[in-house]
Amino acid sequence: MTRVVAQGTFDILHPGHLHYLQEAAAFGSELHVIVARRENVTHKDPPIVPDRQRQTMVEALDPVDEAHLGHTEDIFVPIERIEPDVIVLGHDQHHDEAAISDALATRGIDCAVERVSALESSSDERLLSTGQIIDRIVQRRC
């Protein structure tokens, strides 16, 4: 059994999220997803969809075995509970691989940190970020 952790806000779901979770799932046999608490999303506009609703929707996705609501204060608390073998970062996640590896080592957690690629938008009009979807809604409905 190889346990994998992915994480993110997952506010309004789109194919980029699915691509990330499929790539993360390919690193092991069981995928756990940590869904960020609204109060911790401070590097961009906070999510519109409530915490538990985002958790429920992520858990319903095919590559996902279990979705967990993140801890409010310490992002390593769920990691200590899940005990993953691999943490997979998304292409644009601001977290630094080396800093996460150092924090894991300090806590005595033996876990690899990997980063995966982006699903890029081609000419097929797909909306591959929550921000893009919100911009489109504002453009077309406001």
Ligand SMILES: Cc1cc2nc3c(=O)[nH]c(=O)nc-3n(C[C@H](O)[C@H](O)[C@H](O)COP(=O)(O)O)c2cc1C
């Ligand atoms: C290893 C790891 C564990 C995380 N655990 C939590 C957590 O417990 N609670 C939380 O609110 N955010 C947690 N986060 C942060 C968010 O999942 C996420 O990176 C960020 O807040 C949302 O931004 P994004 O959707 O742009 O990635 C964690 C991030 C990493 C890399």
Ligand SMILES: Nc1ncnc2c1ncn2[C@@H]1O[C@H](COP(=O)(O)OP(=O)(O)OP(=O)(O)O)[C@@H](O)[C@H]1O
């Ligand atoms: N197009 C994409 N291709 C691959 N991974 C993606 C894509 N969009 C989001 N992800 C990944 O999904 C996870 C959650 O992303 P997040 O919830 O921040 O969505 P987002 O669409 O990037 O949001 P926003 O547009 O608000 O920045 C992150 O790990 C992120 O890297």
